[in-house]
Amino acid sequence: MNIEIKKLIPDMAEDYVRFFDETPHNDKWNTKCYCVCWCSNEPEGIDCSTEENRRSVAFQFVKGGNLQGYLAYADNKVIGWCNANTKADCTAGRFWQRLMGSVPVEGSADRKVKSVFCFTIAPDMQRKGIATQLLERVCKDATEEGFDFVEVYPNKIVTAESENHGGFTEMYKKFGFTVCAELENMYIMRKELR
Numbered sequence: 536m537n538i539e540i541k542k543l544i545p546d547m548a549e550d551y552v553r554f555f556d557e558t559p560h561n562d563k564w565n566t567k568c569y570c571v572c573w574c575s576n577e578p579e580g581i582d583c584s585t586e587e588n589r590r591s592v593a594f595q596f597v598k599g600g601n602l603q604g605y606l607a608y609a610d611n612k613v614i615g616w617c618n619a620n621t622k623a624d625c626t627a628g629r630f631w632q633r634l635m636g637s638v639p640v641e642g643s644a645d646r647k648v649k650s651v652f653c654f655t656i657a658p659d660m661q662r663k664g665i666a667t668q669l670l671e672r673v674c675k676d677a678t679e680e681g682f683d684f685v686e687v688y689p690n691k692i693v694t695a696e697s698e699n700h701g702g703f704t705e706m707y708k709k710f711g712f713t714v715c716a717e718l719e720n721m722y723i724m725r726k727e728l729r
Contacts, residue, residue, distance in 0.1 A: 538665065539608045540672040547606060548597035552590055554606070554613035558657050569593035573618045573625055573652035574601040605672055607656075607665050615656040617669035619677075622648040622686060638688065638723060639716060648725075649677040651687045653700045666702060670710060678728045685726045687712060692720070 543551065555569045569589040571581075574596050583589045596602035607615035625631050626640050651673055654666045677685050689701045707724050716723040 536609050536663075538614075538668055540668055541606050541608060542672075542676065543597060543602065543604050543606055545598045545600060548594050550606060550613050551597050551602075551616070552594050554616060554657075555590070555593065555655070558655060570602065570604075570616065570618050570653050570655065571596060572628075573620060573631075573650075574603070574628065605669050607660075607669055609660070613657075614660045615665040615669060616654065617651060617666070617673060618653040619649055619651045619673045619685075622650040625650060625652075635688070638718070646684070647680075647682040649673065649680075649682045649685045651685060651702065654702050655700065667706060667709075670702070670706065674710065674726065674728070682728055684728060685712075687724045688721050689724065690721050691717075 541547070552569065555567050567586050567589065569586075569592070571583055571589050571592050581592050583592055593602060602618070603620040604616060604618040606613050607617075622640070626635075651670065654669065656665050674685050687702055687707050689704045689707065701721065704722060704724070707726075710726060712724040712726045714722050715725045
């Protein structure tokens with residue numbers, strides 16, 4: 536099977552929301568997130584309280600360049616997603632403050648960090664290396680774009696496959712990521728690019 540990894544651009548908004556429409560994301564909560572939590576330049580007053588609202592917000596975020604990452608395609612159909620954004624652009628957002636507030640934020644403006652927040656892979660495509668290909672592209676592009684690090688946030692304990700949207704610690708180790716901090720529920724792992 537030929538997998539193509541594409542950087543998310545505004546013209547892919549319909550592909551993006553269709554993928555989340557059709558793909559189970561979290562069995563535990565039986566809801567679709569549309570990955571609207573991890574974005575840059577988060578507008579004030581957005582309402583993500585319902586699935587319909589999250590879909591609409593996601594569409595707008597992709598169109599506006601606020602939601603960044605990569606889509607994996609097979610036969611012109613989206614089969615995977617990786618949310619990868621500039622860390623400094625996300626830390627002021629309310630979702631970061633609420634969910635990631637204990638993650639250290641560097642004080643140095645000369646260190647560029649690309650953060651990988653989430654993977655979603657279509658159920659029939661899981662365990663086929665799609666997340667690995669997405670991560671490989673993130674690291675390649677981050678290097679070319681002058682980032683110093685790629686940072687990831689895998690859960691320490693995962694009780695259900697659907698809870699592991701942060702990726703697998705072992706996958707990151709294979710790519711040369713090392714643990715730079717350990718929080719109650721997650722590791723912070725980094726790969727130096729320079």
